[in-house]
Every structure is written in C-alpha cells, then in structure tokens.
Amino acid sequence: MVSIQTVAVLGGTGNLGPAIVNELLSAGFTVTGVTRASSTNSTPKYPDSVVSIKSVDFTSFDSLKDAFTGQDAVVSVVGTPGVSSQILAVDAAIAAGVKRFIPSEFGVNTRKVRDWPIGKILAGKIAVVDYLQEKVKEGKEISWTGLSTGLFFDWALERFGLGVINLADKTATVVDSGNEKFQVSNLRQVGKAVVGILKHPEETKNKYLSTSSFQLSQNELIKTVEEVTGQEFKVVKREKSEEIQKAGEEKLANGDYRAFMDFLRVVNNADGAGNAVTEEESANRLIELPYEDLRETVERWLKGAGVI
Numbered sequence: 001m002v003s004i005q006t007v008a009v010l011g012g013t014g015n016l017g018p019a020i021v022n023e024l025l026s027a028g029f030t031v032t033g034v035t036r037a038s039s040t041n042s043t044p045k046y047p048d049s050v051v052s053i054k055s056v057d058f059t060s061f062d063s064l065k066d067a068f069t070g071q072d073a074v075v076s077v078v079g080t081p082g083v084s085s086q087i088l089a090v091d092a093a094i095a096a097g098v099k100r101f102i103p104s105e106f107g108v109n110t111r112k113v114r115d116w117p118i119g120k121i122l123a124g125k126i127a128v129v130d131y132l133q134e135k136v137k138e139g140k141e142i143s144w145t146g147l148s149t150g151l152f153f154d155w156a157l158e159r160f161g162l163g164v165i166n167l168a169d170k171t172a173t174v175v176d177s178g179n180e181k182f183q184v185s186n187l188r189q190v191g192k193a194v195v196g197i198l199k200h201p202e203e204t205k206n207k208y209l210s211t212s213s214f215q216l217s218q219n220e221l222i223k224t225v226e227e228v229t230g231q232e233f234k235v236v237k238r239e240k241s242e243e244i245q246k247a248g249e250e251k252l253a254n255g256d257y258r259a260f261m262d263f264l265r266v267v268n269n270a271d272g273a274g275n276a277v278t279e280e281e282s283a284n285r286l287i288e289l290p291y292e293d294l295r296e297t298v299e300r301w302l303k304g305a306g307v308i
C-alpha cells in the first residue's frame with residue numbers, strides 16, 4: 001500500500017500555490033518548496049513550516065532530480081510559462097523514485113477539450129498528462145493524478161467579479177440566458193483536493209479527476225449577491241456565446257492567446273455547454289472533499305470588499 005508523506009511543491013509561490021502549501025502543511029505532510037533559481041518572485045514566500053526551499057534550474061535534469069530525491073510526491077503548481085518544463089520534471093521525478101506526480105492542471109478538464117479551440121491554448125498541459133500516461137504504460141515506477149477544478153471562484157470574484165458582477169456600479173453582465181451551470185472551486189478547496197488525492201493514493205492513481213466547491217449559474221450568483229446586499233444588480237449587458245466564440249477564434253488565428261478568456265466564458269456559460277460536473281463525474285466523494293456553500297463564499301467576498 002503506497003503512503004505519501006513527503007511532498008515537493010513546484011511554483012508554490014504564485015496565485016494558487018500558497019493555498020496548496022498551507023493545506024498540505026495543515027494536513028501534516030512534510031513539504032519542500034521548489035523554486036526557480038532565477039525566481040524574482042515577490043509574491044507570498046513559502047511559510048516557515050516548509051522544511052526546506054530548494055532553488056532549482058528547471059532546465060537541468062540533475063538539479064530537478066536532486067530536489068526530488070526523498071520525495072514521495074511532486075505537486076506542480078507552475079504558472080503558464082513553466083508548463084512545458086514539467087516534461088523534464090516528470091523524467092527527474094521518475095529517476096528520483098517519486099511515487100505520484102500531480103501536474104499543473106487546476107482548471108478546465110483538459111482531457112475533454114483536446115480538440116476544441118481552447119485545447120490549442122492548453123496544448124502544453126495536455127502534452128504533460130499524455131507524457132505521464134506514456135511513462136506509466138512503459139512501466140515506469142511513477143503514478144499521476146490530474147485535477148480539474150473549474151474556475152477559481154473566490155480568486156476570480158475578487159479580481160473581476162467573475163466577469164458577471166460589477167460592484168462599483170451594481171450591475172451585472174451575463175452570457176446567453178445566464179442559466180447554464182458551471183464548475184468552480186475556491187482556492188482553499190483546491191488545496192484540500194490535493195490533500196484528498198495524496199491521502200487516497202490508490203483510489204486516485206493514474207486518474208484524471210474533477211472536483212469543485214459547487215456548481216452555479218451566472219443568475220444564481222447575481223441572485224445571491226442581491227440577497228446578501230439587499231440591493232438590485234441589474235443586468236445591463238447580455239452577450240451571445242456565438243459572438244464571444246467568434247471573437248476568440250479571430251484572436252487565436254492572429255496568435256493572440258487572450259482568446260483563452262473568450263473560450264473559457266463559452267465553455268462555462270454558453271446555454272447548453274454542459275460542462276458542469278455531475279455528481280457521477282465528481283471526485284469530491286472519492287477523496288472525501290465536502291462541497292462548500294455559495295452564499296458563505298459570496299458573503300466572505302463582499303465583507304472583504306467592504307460592501308457589507
């Protein structure tokens with residue numbers, strides 16, 4: 001029976017990483033932070049309870065292998081520029097005897113979108129999961145788990161009102177009818193999902209999983225914000241998903257990867273998109289991850305924003 005205790009986290013200094021590191025530490029894992037030797041990152045540093053911070057050359061197999069030696073698992077939270085460096089990290093993890101590699105996924109289910117326009121932008125991530133699958137097929141002593149979490153809900157509310165709520169003028173923007181449900185996870189929930197995977201190594205071995213805080217629609221978000229604030233958030237803009245998709249395709253044709261946000265809105269919000277995670281598809285139960293409450297999260301956001 002595989003048991004995981006030591007965990008190396010790559011890129012744990014960005015938007016998502018601290019939430020994963022903190023949940024791993026709270027759950028009693030021994031965490032090593034692996035950071036680029038060239039890092040100029042001034043975002044939150046690893047907490048003191050991280051046992052060591054290793055500066056690594058991500059282009060050097062030996063440097064990565066040294067950092068991974070003695071680690072049961074590698075959790076990669078590298079941002080987009082680091083996605084392709086994970087191929088070498090997988091090789092180094094295999095050589096170091098790492099048992100589980102969790103690649104930097106944490107968003108759209110990339111197994112599902114391979115042949116969609118958004119899949120072109122996510123090709124780097126897709127290649128890493130393909131590579132892990134190949135290595136397992138070749139009989140290498142490593143296993144992997146991919147995790148789709150949907151949009152980071154609290155993070156996206158704070159930064160851009162999830163593209164739906166405009167707090168400044170108390171208005172809302174909606175794609176299509178606003179009724180389509182989509183998958184979201186709060187940052188801490190993503191950290192808890194990683195913990196759940198590492199605590200259930202057999203059940204999660206060589207699987208691509210989807211978890212969430214909850215599924216919601218744009219209209220449910222607006223209604224919840226209205227209930228919590230006691231104020232009306234009038235829908236002043238209604239966009240058509242076909243037009244958003246077309247705009248994304250035009251951008252992509254010009255090599256403009258900002259198309260990602262257009263495609264993401266269509267994947268999540270277009271009427272009939274069907275990308276919410278059903279109870280049968282959800283791994284929350286498998287890894288003993290309770291769902292969260294929409295209203296509680298919205299209240300936390302509005303308190304933090306000084307609105308209530």
Ligand SMILES: NC(=O)c1ccc[n+]([C@@H]2O[C@H](COP(=O)([O-])OP(=O)(O)OC[C@H]3O[C@@H](n4cnc5c(N)ncnc54)[C@H](OP(=O)(O)O)[C@@H]3O)[C@@H](O)[C@H]2O)c1
Pocket residue numbers: 010011012013014015016017034035036039040041058077078079080081082083085104105106107108149150151152153156
């Ligand atoms: N679902 C969502 O809503 C959502 C939103 C944002 C991100 N994501 C996903 O979550 C994951 C993490 O994203 P993030 O926003 O937390 O990333 P990020 O903040 O952009 O970067 C995370 C860390 O990656 C490391 N890094 C940066 N460039 C690198 C390179 N060239 N090679 C190796 N490492 C590099 C840096 O760590 P050091 O400086 O310590 O080396 C950085 O702090 C990604 O898979 C991303 O696509 C999902």
